[in-house]
Amino acid sequence: MGALVRPRVPVSARLSLHPAVLVTAVAFALLFAKPAASLLNDWINDGDAGPGLLLFPIALWLAWRTGVRTDASPNRGLGIAALVLAVVIRYASGLAAELYTMRLAIVLAAGGLTIYFLGIGQVRRWWLSFTLLVLAIPLPAIVLNAVALPLQLKASQIGASLLVWRHVPVHLAGNVVYIPGHELFVATACSGLRSLSALISLGLLLGSQSIRHPLGRILVLAAAIPVAVAVNGFRLFLTAFLMHFVSADLGTGFMHLTEGWLLFLVAFGALAAFTWLLATVERRTRRAIA
Numbered sequence: 001m002g003a004l005v006r007p008r009v010p011v012s013a014r015l016s017l018h019p020a021v022l023v024t025a026v027a028f029a030l031l032f033a034k035p036a037a038s039l040l041n042d043w044i045n046d047g048d049a050g051p052g053l054l055l056f057p058i059a060l061w062l063a064w065r066t067g068v069r070t071d072a073s074p075n076r077g078l079g080i081a082a083l084v085l086a087v088v089i090r091y092a093s094g095l096a097a098e099l100y101t102m103r104l105a106i107v108l109a110a111g112g113l114t115i116y117f118l119g120i121g122q123v124r125r126w127w128l129s130f131t132l133l134v135l136a137i138p139l140p141a142i143v144l145n146a147v148a149l150p151l152q153l154k155a156s157q158i159g160a161s162l163l164v165w166r167h168v169p170v171h172l173a174g175n176v177v178y179i180p181g182h183e184l185f186v187a188t189a190c191s192g193l194r195s196l197s198a199l200i201s202l203g204l205l206l207g208s209q210s211i212r213h214p215l216g217r218i219l220v221l222a223a224a225i226p227v228a229v230a231v232n233g234f235r236l237f238l239t240a241f242l243m244h245f246v247s248a249d250l251g252t253g254f255m256h257l258t259e260g261w262l263l264f265l266v267a268f269g270a271l272a273a274f275t276w277l278l279a280t281v282e283r284r285t286r287r288a289i290a
Contacts, residue, residue, distance in 0.1 A: 024113060028109065028113070031087065031090065031109075032090065032105070032106045032109065034094075035090070035094075035099070035102040035103045035105070035106060036103075036106060038099060038103075039052070039103050039106075039137065039138075042138055043056075043136075046138065048138060048144065048197070049138040051135075051136070051197055051198045051201060052136035052137070052138070055132045055133070055135055055136040055201055056132075056133065056136050058132060058205070059128075059129040059130075059132040059133050059136070060129070062126075062128055062129045062132070063126050063129040066125055066126060066128075066129070068118060068122065069118070069119075069121055069122055069125055071121075072118040072119050072121065072122050073118075073119050074115075074116060074117050074118065074119055075115050075116065075119045075120055076116060078115050078116075078120060079112050079113065079114075079115035079116025079117070080112075080116065081112075082108060082109075082111055082112030082115055082116075083109055083112035083113065083116065085108065085112075086105045086106075086108040086109035086112055087105075087109070089101055089102070089104070089105040089108065090102055090105040090106075090109075093105065098140075099140075100137065100138070100139065100140045103137045104134070104137060107130060107133045107134055107137070110130075110133070111123055111130060114126065128204070128205075128208050131204060132201065132204070132205075135197070135200065135201050135204070149175075151196070151228075151229060151232070152175040153174065153175055154229050154233065155175075155229060155232040155233045155235075155236055156172055156174070156175045156176075156177055156233075156236065157172065157233070158229070158230065158232075158233025158234070158236070158237070159177060159233045159234070159235075159236030159237040159240065160172040160177055160236075162233070162234065162237035163177075163179065163237055163240055163241065166237075166241060168240065168241065168244055170240070177236065177240060179240050179243070179244050180244065181244075182240070182243050182244065184236065184239065184240055184243075196224060196225065196228040196229075198264070199224035199227060199228050199267060199268065199271055200221060200224045202224075202268060202271060203220045203221045203223065203224040203271055203275070204217075204220075204221060206220060206271065206272060206275040207220035207221065207275060210275050210276070210278075210279040211275065211278055211279050211282055212282065213282060216278045216279075216282055219278060220271070220274065220275050220278065223271060223274050224271060227267050227270050227271055227274075228267060231263050231264070231266060231267040231270075232263075234263065235263050238263075
């Protein structure tokens with residue numbers, strides 16, 4: 001009579017029955033409740049942080065779709081080290097009232113838990129989800145201001161050049177554009193920073209799903225920067241052009257907001273087209289080599 005063979009239980013099923021998972025979930029919620037609540041508040045109320053509302057569920061969905069490795073095995077030592085580091089960062093940044101690192105500690109702790117229960121290989125399997133979670137955390141104000149100013153100036157220069165091309169009298173002073181009877185100030189919200197952060201996240205998704213080679217994925221991410229700057233420069237031109245030739249009301253309120261959304265769709269389409277082109281070149285190159 002042969003020996004009784006136990007059926008192999010999937011890793012996810014074993015974890016769901018593990019009492020340590022429930023205890024860990026409660027401890028995680030208590031420890032990171034405050035930074036998580038402030039992060040959710042920023043996602044809802046801060047326009048620059050808004051993409052996080054989309055990135056967070058996408059990251060969870062991608063992790064669920066990718067699933068758990070069948071050969072996943074825990075790495076207790078490395079997992080505990082990552083968790084200890086996350087707790088230290090959380091409390092140190094809390095004492096210093098530094099929100100970015102406090103929120104970043106949430107992702108580090110999630111990675112530590114993944115390593116503890118499933119091993120470092122599972123973190124590599126979920127690399128896209130973890131990257132999106134990091135991108136969902138708003139950058140510190142000092143970093144945002146340092147990045148926004150060059151974007152404001154470049155968008156102003158592009159918009160002014162297009163106005164000159166269309167024979168509109170224009171005077172550029174930093175990020176302020178003067179046309180007859182009107183003054184347009186390129187604010188931080190219109191600098192392209194919002195669309196840039198969203199385009200980088202979308203570029204990461206597009207590249208990871210369509211392109212295999214790391215260089216191609218890097219090119220997609222790099223393309224997000226000039227696309228965002230060019231589209232916001234064109235937005236400034238379009239706003240000034242309509243205000244000058246049609247109505248000043250087209251530069252404010254609902255129409256201005258609608259322009260922003262429509263041009264963001266144009267930017268996304270341009271980035272998607274560039275990704276498709278790179279993916280096509282990659283496929284043909286692989287077939288040629290094979």
